[in-house]
Structures are given as structure tokens and as C-alpha cells.
Amino acid sequence: MGEQRKRVGLALGGGGARGMAHVGAIRVLEQAGIPIDCIAGTSAGSLVGAAYAAGIRDEQLMDLALHLRWHQIARLIWPREGFVSFERLESYLIDTAGDLTFADLKIPYAAVAANLATGKQVVLTAGRLAPAVRASCTVPGIVPPIEIDGQRLVDGGIANNLPISVVRDLGADVVIAVGLGAPPNPQPRGLLQILHATLEHILLRIGDDPALADVYLPIPVSGLGSFMRTSKRHRFIALGRQVAEAALPAIRAALE
Numbered sequence: 001m002g003e004q005r006k007r008v009g010l011a012l013g014g015g016g017a018r019g020m021a022h023v024g025a026i027r028v029l030e031q032a033g034i035p036i037d038c039i040a041g042t043s044a045g046s047l048v049g050a051a052y053a054a055g056i057r058d059e060q061l062m063d064l065a066l067h068l069r070w071h072q073i074a075r076l077i078w079p080r081e082g083f084v085s086f087e088r089l090e091s092y093l094i095d096t097a098g099d100l101t102f103a104d105l106k107i108p109y110a111a112v113a114a115n116l117a118t119g120k121q122v123v124l125t126a127g128r129l130a131p132a133v134r135a136s137c138t139v140p141g142i143v144p145p146i147e148i149d150g151q152r153l154v155d156g157g158i159a160n161n162l163p164i165s166v167v168r169d170l171g172a173d174v175v176i177a178v179g180l181g182a183p184p185n186p187q188p189r190g191l192l193q194i195l196h197a198t199l200e201h202i203l204l205r206i207g208d209d210p211a212l213a214d215v216y217l218p219i220p221v222s223g224l225g226s227f228m229r230t231s232k233r234h235r236f237i238a239l240g241r242q243v244a245e246a247a248l249p250a251i252r253a254a255l256e
Contacts, residue, residue: 006255007037009172011164011213012045014136014157015180015203016227017236019044021219023065024240025178026052032248034255038108040123040166042156042207044180046111046136047093050129053109054097064096065233074143081144086137090130100129108170111136112156112163116145121159123166124148162207174254176247177213178240179204182220196223214254217243 012022022045029036041049051061073089102109102125111124113135124132127148135146135153145152160166164177181203188197200222210216219239226232 005035006173007171008035008255009038009040009167009170009175010036010049011162011167011175011177011208012039012041012049013162013177013179013181013203013207014043014045014155015161015221016044017230017232018180018219018221018226019048020065020230020233020236021180021221021240021243022048022178023061024237024242025217025219025244026240027058027062027237028241028244028248029176029251030058032251034248034251036107038167038170038172040110040112040163040170041136042112042161042163043137043139045163045178046133046156047089049109050093050111050133051097053105053107054100054129055106056097062237065237068233069230070228077144082140082142084143086134086143086146089134089137093130093133097129102126102129102132105129110163110166110170112160112166113138113148113153114156114159116140116152116154119159121156121166122151122153123163123169125170157203158206160207161203162210164208164210164212168212174215174251175213176215176217176251177208177210178217178219179207179210180219180221182218182222199227215247215250217247219243 039049077085111132113122138154140154
């Protein structure tokens with residue numbers, strides 16, 4: 001009997017509109033014949049990961065990334081617990097992939113959220129998919145928390161923005177982790193640079209250590225606007241492709 005191949009898992013980090021880079025990286029893996037056996041995603045990574053796990057692949061995945069707009073997933077609301085509702089995010093995912101449960105997915109998948117009361121990581125792997133992804137993307141203070149199984153949940157980025165350990169728990173032998181951030185300017189000046197540096201440090205530090213992955217793909221996206229500007233989608237996708245293509249030798253070596 002031939003030796004059983006290693007199971008490959010993706011850990012997809014959060015970062016708002018930067019998440020378009022995940023699509024570029026995934027397309028490179030698809031085109032190179034690298035199997036993806038399981039996925040864990042946080043925030044933007046949870047949305048891309050859910051779409052892939054639901055069977056949205058190849059050009060269809062790219063088409064979604066190229067046409068997604070904020071108005072399709074968000075709307076302004078009266079500011080009681082947030083300024084923006086992500087109810088439309090649930091509807092968008094249902095319209096795109098169906099009102100699926102985790103059990104319906106093509107491959108094992110986990111959405112990472114955080115318990116607002118404790119700040120601890122909550123790994124969602126059962127029940128309806130769309131509310132779980134919405135919870136993982138719910139930026140506290142901007143989007144109201146969502147209740148699932150008696151817990152008020154918010155964006156998993158406050159607990160684990162790079163869920164390497166989560167995808168290991170799904171059974172991955174080889175983990176490819178995709179992080180959405182770059183080291184900030186070492187000497188930030190002015191309010192915007194300081195705010196940007198703070199956000200970058202949060203993205204880079206609140207999560208599993210990248211060294212725990214077999215292959216780490218840091219996508220060098222920077223700038224405050226990169227969290228929100230879906231108009232930069234082509235650049236983000238291209239960066240994801242570029243980093244993944246450069247990492248192919250390391251990925252193939254990890255699979256041997």
C-alpha cells in the first residue's frame with residue numbers, strides 16, 4: 001500500500017478588506033494542485049474559508065472576491081451597540097452558498113469568534129454556517145454582538161487572529177497560515193501613523209505564533225485604508241498570489 005498523504009489545513013487570518021488576499025493565495029494552491037483538506041478562519045478569513053469549504057472554488061471564488069461590495073454585507077444602524085449591522089452578511093452567504101450547516105460542508109471548517117464577556121476564543125464547528133461567520137466578523141464597538149448558544153460573540157480577531165492551533169485540531173498534518181499584515185513603521189509619527197501601527201501590532205500579536213505553522217504566508221498589506229477599501233481588491237489578490245507562489249517550494253517540501 002502507498003503511503004497516505006499528509007492532510008493540509010489552511011489558517012486564514014483576519015484583516016477586513018485585506019481578506020481578498022486569501023483568495024489570491026488559495027487560487028495559487030488550487031492551480032498548483034496543493035490539496036486543502038480543512039480550514040479555520042478568523043473574521044475576513046472566516047468568510048473566505050466558509051465559501052471555500054462550502055464548495056465555492058476556482059473562478060467562482062475569484063468572481064465573488066472581484067464583485068463583493070460593502071453594501072451587500074453591511075448597513076448603517078442606530079448606534080446602540082454598534083454602528084453597522086452584518087445581517088446582510090448572513091443573507092449574502094446564504095444566497096451564495098445556501099443556508100448550510102457545518103455538517104453540509106465539503107471539508108471540515110471552523111469559524112473563530114470571541115466571547116465578549118470573557119474575551120476568550122470560541123471555535124464554531126456546528127450548527128448553521130451563516131451566523132457563525134457573521135459572529136467571527138463582528139468587530140466590537142462597530143458591529144453589534146450576535147448571540148449563539150447563550151454566548152454573545154464578536155470578532156475572533158480579539159482572541160486569535162491566526163487560528164493555527166484550531167486547524168491543527170481539525171486534523172491538519174501540514175498547516176499553511178496566511179496572515180494579513182506587515183510590520184509597521186518602526187518610528188510612527190502623527191495620529192494616523194500611530195493608530196495604524198497599533199492596529200498592525202494587534203493583527204500580528206493577537207493570534208497563534210506564526211512559527212507554529214509549517215508554512216507561514218505573511219501578506220505585506222499596510223495602511224489604514226486597506227482594512228476598508230474593497231476598491232483595492234485587485235492589489236490584495238495579486239499580493240496573495242505573489243506570496244503564495246514564492247512559498248510553493250516550501251509547501252511542497254512540507255508535504256514530502
